[in-house]
Amino acid sequence: MLAISSNISKMVIFIFAIIIVVFLCVTTYLYLHKDESLVSKHYINYMAIPESDGVFTWLPDFFSHVAVDISISTNVEDDYFFSYFSLTIDDGGRFKKTLTVRAREQVAKIVSDNDPDTKKVWCKYGKIPGQGDSVNLFFVGEINVTHYFITNIGAGLPDACAE
Numbered sequence: 001m002l003a004i005s006s007n008i009s010k011m012v013i014f015i016f017a018i019i020i021v022v023f024l025c026v027t028t029y030l031y032l033h034k035d036e037s038l039v040s041k042h043y044i045n046y047m048a049i050p051e052s053d054g055v056f057t058w059l060p061d062f063f064s065h066v067a068v069d070i071s072i073s074t075n076v077e078d079d080y081f082f083s084y085f086s087l088t089i090d091d092g093g094r095f096k097k098t099l100t101v102r103a104r105e106q107v108a109k110i111v112s113d114n115d116p117d118t119k120k121v122w123c124k125y126g127k128i129p130g131q132g133d134s135v136n137l138f139f140v141g142e143i144n145v146t147h148y149f150i151t152n153i154g155a156g157l158p159d160a161c162a163e
Contacts (some may be wrong), residue, residue: 008044019069037077043070059083060126062098063150066091082114094135096142099124104141107160109152117143123161137161 043049045068049056058074058081067085074081087095099122103111118141121149125135137160141149 032081037075038073039075040071040073044068044070046070056129058128058152060124060136060150061120061129062124062126064091064095080151080153082153084143084147084149086146087148092145092148095148099140102162104162105138106161107157111139111141111149111151114153115141115143115149118149119143134146 012089041053041055043055046065049070054074055072057070064085064087067087069086070083071085072081072083090098101123103121103123107123108118111121112118121139121141124140126138127133128133137151139151139153139160140149143149
C-alpha cells in the first residue's frame with residue numbers, strides 16, 4: 001500500500017512540475033512578444049483629450065469633434081495609429097458625407113483582418129493640426145452606423161484609393 005501511495009505522490013509531483021514548466025514557457029513567450037511601443041488610451045469624448053497628451057499629433061483635421069467613446073492606440077516607433085470612436089446616427093451621417101473615395105480592396109482586406117466587423121473603408125486626406133501644410137492619407141472605416149475607426153496603417157501602399 002505504501003508503494004502505491006509513493007508512486008501516486010511521484011506522479012502528482014511530476015504533473016505539477018510539467019504545469020509549472022508550461023506556465024513559465026507561455027509567460028516567457030508572451031513577455032518576449034508584446035508590443036511595448038504600442039500606447040493605448042481612452043477618452044469619453046473629444047473635449048476630454050488633454051492638449052498635452054500628444055493625441056492631437058495623430059488625429060487629422062477632419063476628425064469629428066463630436067466623437068465620443070474614443071480609444072486610440074499609437075506606435076511612435078513604427079509611425080502608425082488607429083482609433084475607434086462613436087458618433088450619433090445624425091453625426092455619423094454627416095461624417096460619412098465627407099467620405100467620398102473608397103479604399104481599394106487590398107486596403108479593405110488589411111483593415112478587415114484587424115477588425116472583421118468593418119463594413120466599408122474610405123480614403124481621406126487630411127492635415128495634422130500644428131504640423132504644417134503636409135497632407136497625409138488616412139483610412140476611415142465604418143463598423144456600424146454609430147461606430148467608426150481611423151488609421152494610417154497601410155497609407156504607404158501604392159494605389160490605395162479607388163479614384
